[in-house]
Amino acid sequence: xxxxxxxxxxxxxxxxxxxxxxxxxxxxxxxxxxxxxxxxxxxxxxxxxxxxxxxxxxxxxxxxxxxxxxxxxxxxxxxxxxxxxxxxxxxxxxxxxxxxxxxxxxxxxxxxxxxxxxxxxxxxxxxxxxxxxxxxxxxxxxxxxxxxxxxxxxxxxxxxxxxxxxxxxxxxxxxxxxxxxxxxxxxxxxxxxxxxxxxxxxxxxxxxxxxxxxxxxxxxxxxxxxxxxxxxxxxxxxxxxxxxxxxxxxxxxxxxxxxxxxxxxxxxxxxxxxxxxxxxxxxx
Numbered sequence: 054x055x056x057x058x059x060x061x062x063x064x065x066x067x068x069x070x071x072x073x074x075x076x077x078x079x080x081x082x083x084x085x086x087x088x089x090x091x092x093x094x095x096x097x098x099x100x101x102x103x104x105x106x107x108x109x110x111x112x113x114x115x116x117x118x119x120x121x122x123x124x125x126x127x128x129x130x131x132x133x134x135x136x137x138x139x140x141x142x143x144x145x146x147x148x149x150x151x152x153x154x155x156x157x158x159x160x161x162x163x164x165x166x167x168x169x170x171x172x173x174x175x176x177x178x179x180x181x182x183x184x185x186x187x188x189x190x191x192x193x194x195x196x197x198x199x200x201x202x203x204x205x206x207x208x209x210x211x212x213x214x215x216x217x218x219x220x221x222x223x224x225x226x227x228x229x230x231x232x233x234x235x236x237x238x239x240x241x242x243x244x245x246x247x248x249x250x251x252x253x254x255x256x257x258x259x260x261x262x263x264x265x266x267x268x269x270x271x272x273x274x275x276x277x278x279x280x281x282x283x284x285x286x287x288x289x290x291x292x293x294x295x296x297x298x299x300x301x302x303x304x305x306x307x308x309x310x311x312x313x314x315x316x317x318x319x320x321x322x323x324x325x326x327x328x329x330x331x332x333x334x335x336x337x
Contacts, residue, residue: 097174102167109160110180116149117185123149124192124223131226134233136273143280150287157294161301168302172309179310180295181317184210193288193326194222194251203310218248224327227277228257234274236260251328258329258336265337278330285326292322 072078082088093111096103123146127139180186182203190197196218204211221229225247232238239256261278264271296318299308308314325331 096171098171100167100171102163103171103174105160105163106168106171109156113153113156114183114185116153117183117189120146120149121185121188121192124189128192128221128223128226131223131230131277132221134230136230136277140276140280143277143284147280147283147287150284150291154287154291154294157291157298161298163302165302165304172303175309177310179308179312181308181310181312184214187214188217189288191217191220192222193285194224195324195326196222196248196250198248221247222251224251224281227281227327228260230274230277231257231260231264234271236263250324253328253332258333261329262333262336265333281327282330285330288326289322292318296322 067073075083094104094107096107123142127142127146130136130139130142184204187200191214198218201211201214201218204214225243228238229243232243237256238260239254242254242257264274264278268275296315299318300315303314305315308317
């Protein structure tokens with residue numbers, strides 16, 4: 054029997070060559086381990102909307118895992134002065150960030166009254182404790198040793214966080230790439246304590262200005278700079294949407310993990326990324 058496109062079908066309406074026997078073959082669900090993923094939503098209450106709350110945060114963590122995967126590879130490319138492959142990876146990071154930004158719109162369908170029905174069931178757990186979000190901040194250059202204290206109860210994770218704290222960020226590697234191309238940068242900017250938050254440097258700004266003033270000669274560095282600006286911009290939008298969503302749902306209440314909630318999130322907006330890539334625009 055054939056369908057309207059002329060394809061052979063069996064009696065159940067499936068195309069003739071569709072695989073249906075998976076006793077000895079890997080299926081879609083097997084490959085993705087869907088049995089584990091889809092059985093990992095454990096509500097602490099009977100409230101309908103807690104499922105939304107769990108899934109939003111679980112999917113966000115999956116997207117963050119992919120961001121870290123791409124940032125790690127892109128940073129390695131830049132370290133080895135192989136800039137072009139990093140551009141695709143960094144573009145992908147930006148697209149993933151857009152997915153994360155949109156997720157706040159879904160969570161914003163949760164009203165204050167609905168959230169209060171199960172908020173007390175969360176105990177001391179809080180998004181502030183997301184180690185992957187912290188690793189992303191570290192990878193982009195926003196280092197803060199004091200944030201590690203919340204991970205001390207997990208030795209392996211704490212060691213991973215310590216390692217990430219002391220590694221150069223993607224921006225540190227980008228600045229080193231400037232030097233590799235013969236641009237002058239203060240020694241202190243490329244040989245410093247990587248565990249400290251990056252601080253603006255006039256020589257770095259001047260080097261980037263040289264790149265922007267001669268795009269033809271430094272096209273790859275210019276492209277790298279704009280990829281980083283895009284990621285920094287998207288990260289700020291994500292932070293802003295996070296803050297406004299939290300404010301919409303809980304107002305100025307304290308966060309479940311003991312943070313000041315919206316006040317803390319507003320302060321985070323002042324911590325920008327790749328400062329010279331923003332300040333140079335005024336001087337062009």
